[in-house]
Structure formats: C-alpha cells, structure tokens
Amino acid sequence: MGAVELPVVVGVDGSDAAFDALDWAACMAARRGLPLRIVHASLWERYEGYIPTTSSDRPAERVHSEAVLAMAAERAGRRASALKVMTDVAPDDAVTALLRAGQSADAVVVGSRGRGEFASLLLGSVGLGIAARAHCPVVVVRGRPENVQGRLNRVTVGIAERERPNGPEYAAGAAANAFALREARLRGCELEAVHAWRYAAAEAAGEHGSPEDRARRAGELLDEALGGASAAALPPVPVAHRVVEASPRKALLDASAHSDLLVVGARRRHGHFGMQLGLVNHAVLHHAQCPVAVVPQS
Numbered sequence: 001m002g003a004v005e006l007p008v009v010v011g012v013d014g015s016d017a018a019f020d021a022l023d024w025a026a027c028m029a030a031r032r033g034l035p036l037r038i039v040h041a042s043l044w045e046r047y048e049g050y051i052p053t054t055s056s057d058r059p060a061e062r063v064h065s066e067a068v069l070a071m072a073a074e075r076a077g078r079r080a081s082a083l084k085v086m087t088d089v090a091p092d093d094a095v096t097a098l099l100r101a102g103q104s105a106d107a108v109v110v111g112s113r114g115r116g117e118f119a120s121l122l123l124g125s126v127g128l129g130i131a132a133r134a135h136c137p138v139v140v141v142r143g144r145p146e147n148v149q150g151r152l153n154r155v156t157v158g159i160a161e162r163e164r165p166n167g168p169e170y171a172a173g174a175a176a177n178a179f180a181l182r183e184a185r186l187r188g189c190e191l192e193a194v195h196a197w198r199y200a201a202a203e204a205a206g207e208h209g210s211p212e213d214r215a216r217r218a219g220e221l222l223d224e225a226l227g228g229a230s231a232a233a234l235p236p237v238p239v240a241h242r243v244v245e246a247s248p249r250k251a252l253l254d255a256s257a258h259s260d261l262l263v264v265g266a267r268r269r270h271g272h273f274g275m276q277l278g279l280v281n282h283a284v285l286h287h288a289q290c291p292v293a294v295v296p297q298s
Contacts, residue, residue, distance in 0.1 A: 017111030147290035
C-alpha cells in the first residue's frame with residue numbers, strides 16, 4: 001500500500017491576494033506531484049445549518065461560497081491541467097479552518113491579506129495566525145510580482161551559528177533546510193544560505209575569526225544540517241553561502257529582494273499556546289519582498 005499523498009492546502013476568500021496564493025499553491029502542488037485542496041471558510045455554514053443545494057431559495061452566503069470555490073478550482077486547473085483539485089467549504093473562521101486542514105497537509109498557502117482587511121495592514125490576521133500556529137509548513141504569498149512569479153531562480157534560507165534558548169528563531173533547523181533544498185531542486189534553481197553576524201557582538205561573546213572563517217563555518221553548518229544532501233541530490237542543487245555583517249532581520253529582508261522564496265524556521269514548543277514566531281520572523285512576514293515559508297521545528 002503506497003504512502004498517503006498529503007495535499008497542498010490553500011485558503012481562498014475571493015480577494016486578489018487569495019487568488020495570488022491560489023496560483024502559487026497550484027504551481028507548488030504541481031511541482032511536488034500532490035493534489036491541491038482549496039478551502040473557503042464560512043461561519044454561516046455553522047450558524048445557519050444545512051439547506052439542500054437544490055433549494056430554490058439558497059442563501060446568498062452559500063451562493064457566494066460556491067462561486068468562490070468554482071472560480072478557484074477553474075483557475076487552478078488552468079494553472080496546471082493535470083492537477084487533482086479538491087474544494088471544501090469549512091464551517092469555521094478562516095484561521096481555525098486552515099489550522100485544522102494543515103493537520104493533514106504537506107503545506108498551507110495563504111495570501112498576505114484577506115477580503116475586508118484594511119489595505120494598510122502589513123500582513124493580514126489570518127496569515128499571521130496560521131504562520132504562528134500551524135504544525136506544517138506555511139507559505140505566505142507576498143512581495144513583488146517578479147519574486148512571486150519565480151523569475152529570480154533563487155531560494156534563500158537563513159542559518160545561524162547555534163541555537164540559543166530564546167533565539168535566534170530564524171535559524172533554520174533540519175526541517176526548514178530540507179524544505180528549502182526540496183524547493184530549490186524542484187525549481188531547478190540555486191539555494192542561498194544567509195548567515196548574519198555582527199563583529200562587535202561576536203567579539204563581545206568571545207567569538208573570533210575572519211569573515212572568511214565565518215563563511216567557511218556557515219557552509220559547514222548548512223552541510224551538517226542537510227546531512228550532505230545538497231551534494232548528493234539528484235539533480236544536484238547549487239548552494240551558495242553568504243555571510244553578512246548585519247542583524248538577522250536586515251540580512252534576511254535584503255536577501256528577500258533577490259529571492260523567489262525565503263525560508264525560515266519557527267519553534268513549536270509543546271504545551272505553549274498563542275503566537276510562536278519571534279521578532280525576526282514577524283519582520284520578514286510583514287516586510288519581505290518575496291513569499292515567505294515558515295517551517296515549524298520542535
């Protein structure tokens with residue numbers, strides 16, 4: 001019996017940002033050979049109960065939900081004709097519905113803001129809530145058209161010297177590195193590992209070495225995290241190590257300008273509730289110029 005194929009899940013609400021996320025998710029599912037599950041959350045389904053779809057007086061809320069899903073399924077089919085597409089109206093709020101769908105998903109994809117949210121918001125509450133809580137990778141589709149459409153041929157992942165009890169949360173663990181490597185391989189593009197450091201901070205912590213030494217160490221850290229997978233990958237993935245004397249926030253935001261996808265790790269501590277992102281991840285989710293993948297790690 002073969003392994004179960006977990007779908008790529010995408011949330012749609014009829015907004016332009018959601019349809020951008022749909023396009024991105026359809027391409028991701030097609031690259032990975034996975035089905036696409038399109039979810040539309042509607043609290044009306046919970047509160048109003050069931051009315052047969054053959055009824056002549058179907059409520060406007062249900063008609064809207066059906067129209068959004070039909071349009072989304074048709075659009076996904078145009079993106080990738082061989083894609084298996086499933087649609088689902090979830091009787092819940094968007095965050096709860098997508099977190100539940102993410103429990104049996106390869107990844108969840110959302111737009112940067114939803115229908116009805118103020119244009120001035122940097123990242124919508126739905127995207128932030130899912131990225132902060134999901135136990136599967138979450139991709140927030142944001143940024144400039146050339147980045148979103150994958151024209152730059154680069155996936156970027158942030159790495160750090162070592163894990164500390166309270167940070168740095170951007171340090172990509174094995175799961176995040178593997179996600180970044182897989183995306184780079186499927187896209188046929190370069191994987192860039194960004195290692196941020198500050199000379200004064202390193203000296204104060206008793207850490208020494210030239211930028212060249214730190215670049216070499218950064219390469220060793222990534223190779224260790226990938227377990228040699230970058231060298232053994234078929235086809236091989238070109239990996240570039242870039243050491244930047246800057247804060248992690250600035251280094252990753254700068255890197256996002258020339259990336260199709262920025263991958264960061266986020267700890268999911270058992271028994272902890274609420275947002276689990278950290279300051280650097282908050283910054284990239286709000287300000288990155290390309291889509292951001294938040295990959296949970298225990």
